[in-house]
Amino acid sequence: MQKYLLRRVFYFLPSLLVLVVLSFTLLKLAPGDPVDRMLEMHTGEEASTTAQAYQAEQKKFWTKQLGLDLPVFYVQIAIHQVGENGSWKIPGFTFSKDNQFHRWFFGDGLYSKGVVRGDFGISYSTRQPVNQLIGERIKWTLFFTFFSVFLAYLISIPLGLKIASNPQSRFAKLNLSFFTLLFALPSFWIATLLLMLFANPDILAILPPSGVMPVNGFPPEANYFDKIVLMIPYLILPTICFSYGSIAFLTKIMQDQVTDELSKDYIRTARAKGLSERSVIYRHAFRNSLIPLITIFSSVFPLAISGSVILESIFTIPGMGLTIFESILSQDYPVVIAVFTLTGLITLLGFLITDIAYVWADPRISFSKKITV
Amino acid sequence: MRRRRNIKLKRKASCWHKIFWTFCLIALLAPLLSNRDPLLVKVNNQWFSPGLNNKPYIIIEQANGQLLTLRKTEIDWKTFPADWILFAPVTYNPGSSDPYNMNYRSPFEKQFYATSDGSIAELPARHRHWLGTGKTGADVLAGLIHGTRFSLLIGILSILMASVIGLFLGGIAGYFGDRGLSIKKFNVLFIIILLVPVILLSLNFPMPGNLPSALQIFLRLLLVAIQLLLLTKLPYYGKSSYLQSQITIPVDSILSRIIEIFISLPRLVLILTLAAMIRPSVTTIILVIGLSSWTELARIFRAELLKWREALFTESARAMAFPPIRIIFFHLLPNAIAPLRVAIIFGIAGAILVESALSFLGIGVPQDVVTWGSLLASGREQFSAWWLILLPGIALFLLLYSLNHMGAQSKFRKIPVFH
Numbered sequence: 081m082q083k084y085l086l087r088r089v090f091y092f093l094p095s096l097l098v099l100v101v102l103s104f105t106l107l108k109l110a111p112g113d114p115v116d117r118m119l120e121m122h123t124g125e126e127a128s129t130t131a132q133a134y135q136a137e138q139k140k141f142w143t144k145q146l147g148l149d150l151p152v153f154y155v156q157i158a159i160h161q162v163g164e165n166g167s168w169k170i171p172g173f174t175f176s177k178d179n180q181f182h183r184w185f186f187g188d189g190l191y192s193k194g195v196v197r198g199d200f201g202i203s204y205s206t207r208q209p210v211n212q213l214i215g216e217r218i219k220w221t222l223f224f225t226f227f228s229v230f231l232a233y234l235i236s237i238p239l240g241l242k243i244a245s246n247p248q249s250r251f252a253k254l255n256l257s258f259f260t261l262l263f264a265l266p267s268f269w270i271a272t273l274l275l276m277l278f279a280n281p282d283i284l285a286i287l288p289p290s291g292v293m294p295v296n297g298f299p300p301e302a303n304y305f306d307k308i309v310l311m312i313p314y315l316i317l318p319t320i321c322f323s324y325g326s327i328a329f330l331t332k333i334m335q336d337q338v339t340d341e342l343s344k345d346y347i348r349t350a351r352a353k354g355l356s357e358r359s360v361i362y363r364h365a366f367r368n369s370l371i372p373l374i375t376i377f378s379s380v381f382p383l384a385i386s387g388s389v390i391l392e393s394i395f396t397i398p399g400m401g402l403t404i405f406e407s408i409l410s411q412d413y414p415v416v417i418a419v420f421t422l423t424g425l426i427t428l429l430g431f432l433i434t435d436i437a438y439v440w441a442d443p444r445i446s447f448s449k450k451i452t453v
Numbered sequence: 454m455r456r457r458r459n460i461k462l463k464r465k466a467s468c469w470h471k472i473f474w475t476f477c478l479i480a481l482l483a484p485l486l487s488n489r490d491p492l493l494v495k496v497n498n499q500w501f502s503p504g505l506n507n508k509p510y511i512i513i514e515q516a517n518g519q520l521l522t523l524r525k526t527e528i529d530w531k532t533f534p535a536d537w538i539l540f541a542p543v544t545y546n547p548g549s550s551d552p553y554n555m556n557y558r559s560p561f562e563k564q565f566y567a568t569s570d571g572s573i574a575e576l577p578a579r580h581r582h583w584l585g586t587g588k589t590g591a592d593v594l595a596g597l598i599h600g601t602r603f604s605l606l607i608g609i610l611s612i613l614m615a616s617v618i619g620l621f622l623g624g625i626a627g628y629f630g631d632r633g634l635s636i637k638k639f640n641v642l643f644i645i646i647l648l649v650p651v652i653l654l655s656l657n658f659p660m661p662g663n664l665p666s667a668l669q670i671f672l673r674l675l676l677v678a679i680q681l682l683l684l685t686k687l688p689y690y691g692k693s694s695y696l697q698s699q700i701t702i703p704v705d706s707i708l709s710r711i712i713e714i715f716i717s718l719p720r721l722v723l724i725l726t727l728a729a730m731i732r733p734s735v736t737t738i739i740l741v742i743g744l745s746s747w748t749e750l751a752r753i754f755r756a757e758l759l760k761w762r763e764a765l766f767t768e769s770a771r772a773m774a775f776p777p778i779r780i781i782f783f784h785l786l787p788n789a790i791a792p793l794r795v796a797i798i799f800g801i802a803g804a805i806l807v808e809s810a811l812s813f814l815g816i817g818v819p820q821d822v823v824t825w826g827s828l829l830a831s832g833r834e835q836f837s838a839w840w841l842i843l844l845p846g847i848a849l850f851l852l853l854y855s856l857n858h859m860g861a862q863s864k865f866r867k868i869p870v871f872h
Contacts, residue, residue, distance in 0.1 A: 095714045102718070110730055264854035266806055268813050268826075269846035272833055280836040389721060390810050394833070404722060408729040408816060420726050423719040431717055 084439055092432050099424040100195070103417050104181055108152060110413040115142050117204045147188055151179045200418035205410045210418045213403070218422070220292065220399035221388050224322050229377070231319065232326035237373070240334025244342065245361050256335070262328040271321045271394045278317065287313050290396035318395045322388075333376055337369035371441050378434035469858040476852050480602040487543035487595040491530055495537040504541060531580050532569040543592065544580050547599040547823035551582070551590030557838040560585040585840040587831050593840060596823040597848055603824045604852065607738055608805040612797055614743030619750030620793075624781040626708035626751070627758025635699040708755070712748045720745050724807065728817025738817055742804045753796050757789035798860035802853050809849055825849050 119138060143149050156174045187194025192201060200210035243252040279289035292314050298307050341347065342365050350360045392401035400419050407415035479486065490504035494511075501511050503525050513521045530544070545551070553565040553573065560583060564576040576582075584593040625634070724741050731737045761767060762785070770780045812818040812826030825845040832841030 276836045428717045
């Protein structure tokens with residue numbers, strides 16, 4: 081068990097490394113010069129020549145200060161020009177300890193503390209530190225993700241059990257076809273439809289169309305409980321949209337699992353012993369069919385996170401999804417890269433937790449069996 | 454290896470299959486189904502087909518012998534004095550504005566057009582916007598028809614790309630396993646010492662600067678290929694037994710790690726980030742979706758190969774000294790078709806969903822292309838335009854559901870296997 085945990089955590093590291101290097105590459109590939117964006121140079125007609133010269137000086141200074149003239153990575157493939165007038169080019173490798181990636185990742189001790197300490201630089205558009213911006217906004221994404229996944233498990237486990245225990249009933253058939261339909265519905269369409277139906281003055285205007293709390297803020301005398309009550313109408317539609325896909329998916333999985341378990345030998349034995357049907361289902365089949373649901377968590381979790389981009393921008397929820405959408409539109413690359421890195425990190429952690437929980441729940445699983453895809 | 458054609462299973466195409474193939478047909482025939490320019494026109498005993506070619510004008514020989522050149526975009530075909538005219542079923546292009554039916558004209562409202570004498574009259578049924586219009590008067594039905602084409606194009610091409618990558622990598626990993634692929638140490642040395650510099654050198658080889666860049670790239674790649682060919686035919690294979698001994702490459706573990714890393718990257722966020730940085734175009738979307746969805750296919754093909762690589766027919770193929778590529782793709786691939794088909798169908802559904810989400814957000818998809826997602830997004834600006842919200846969603850749902858249904862069905866379909 082401990083060996084498994086160690087190896088699992090060890091395998092988590094290369095994924096993390098690739099994620100970090102990929103984020104850095106994306107940051108470097110992003111169009112536009114970061115110093116230009118930070119100084120917001122005006123090279124138009126209104127700037128006089130002296131001002132332009134000053135700004136060019138500034139740019140040079142800051143490029144040097146921020147280390148943007150350094151080599152990009154530890155290893156570089158450089159082309160040496162040999163011969164008269166450099167007509168022959170010979171490839172070679174140069175190594176440099178002080179480079180842009182190193183400064184970006186570990187900090188330069190002067191202007192940034194490095195990604196490792198959670199410093200992603202400064203947003204181009206709001207001039208706010210990126211980690212502060214994300215710290216404000218990550219809570220909504222986490223809230224909706226966890227709440228919807230929690231809700232999905234809460235609803236779909238009893239529902240799947242009920243359907244599987246009596247598959248011939250009208251209730252089961254109705255539900256199955258309903259959930260198969262539900263699973264194919266694109267969430268952004270459902271969100272738009274719900275807004276059209278319930279937040280539209282032409283049809284029904286019972287729910288607010290956007291945001292997560294009253295626009296004018298809470299009344300000053302409201303206590304914690306009142307605030308939650310005031311926020312509920314804002315949360316109804318997003319919660320439905322965030323969770324219905326997972327509910328449909330999980331119900332189907334649960335139903336498949338229980339049906340599968342019910343056809344096994346030990347269930348027949350349990351029935352032959354004379355146990356009641358209720359006891360057979362709840363004490364035998366139910367427990368064994370729970371294990372795969374843990375693995376499913378690792379596919380539900382990233383789904384919920386990336387689904388948030390669309391849903392948050394539809395409902396204007398100030399979370400990570402809306403942040404990445406807005407910063408993509410305003411070409412605010414430090415924020416984009418930060419959100420990308422953090423989302424990847426959360427997904428990776430979700431995988432890690434899932435795998436550990438899986439072994440914890442089913443000790444028969446050995447590392448070699450699980451880790452090979 | 455003979456194809457088994459003699460056994461045919463009786464299959465009844467379900468209604469969802471029919472719906473899917475209808476969508477494919479609509480996508481193929483989109484320019485014939487919805488076109489602003491008529492498919493056939495007869496003027497002064499001359500036939501034209503302005504809707505079927507890309508020429509920007511038509512030249513009519515008049516009764517007095519003079520030639521009259523007309524720009525296609527300037528002709529109002531609704532009032533065009535033709536002897537005989539054959540319109541497409543929907544007489545509008547997607548996204549083109551209609552100044553007389555602007556501001557979200559509902560399908561049930563009265564629609565207007567300008568007659569030849571300049572007065573405004575109600576549209577005849579032939580030219581009606583059957584499913585209403587958008588803000589600029591763009592026909593919704595035309596958008597839906599051309600959106601089908603866009604969705605299916607992106608879904609199918611990106612999964613095609615994903616399956617090329619996935620089948621290749623999964624095939625190598627599954628067939629060779631961790632111990633199957635070994636390589637002489639000499640070759641490893643050779644690759645490190647000689648190949649890398651040679652490739653780099655030929656990529657930096659001085660070229661005359663006035664060549665066009667595409668030709669330069671081609672020439673450089675040609676250089677690389679020639680040098681690779683020359684080097685691999687190198688006669689020297691070393692006398693020392695150390696260089697002759699082999700090292701095994703654990704391709705299987707390597708691929709498993711790569712797949713794990715790829716799965717853990719947040720797909721939609723990565724696609725959004727890339728799409729925001731690269732200039733939006735159809736090729737970009739296909740590349741990005743294709744590159745991020747090959748893992749599932751590689752996994753499945755690898756797992757299937759694990760099942761079959763010790764089978765007798767594989768062994769006999771190996772005994773006949775067939776190259777691994779031939780065994781993998783001509784002997785083993787046909788046996789793994791059934792689960793791969795399921796994955797491909799679900800993959801297409803996923804790619805279409807991602808594409809429509811991207812165009813709904815307006816990121817990565819060119820602004821002038823009308824898709825289901827962009828129609829839906831335009832409906833979000835005006836909630837009273839229910840036809841803009843309801844219809845693209847229904848189309849998307851039908852396509853996705855039919856794909857899901859086909860995938861779930863072919864899971865249970867028995868495919869006879871003979872060895």
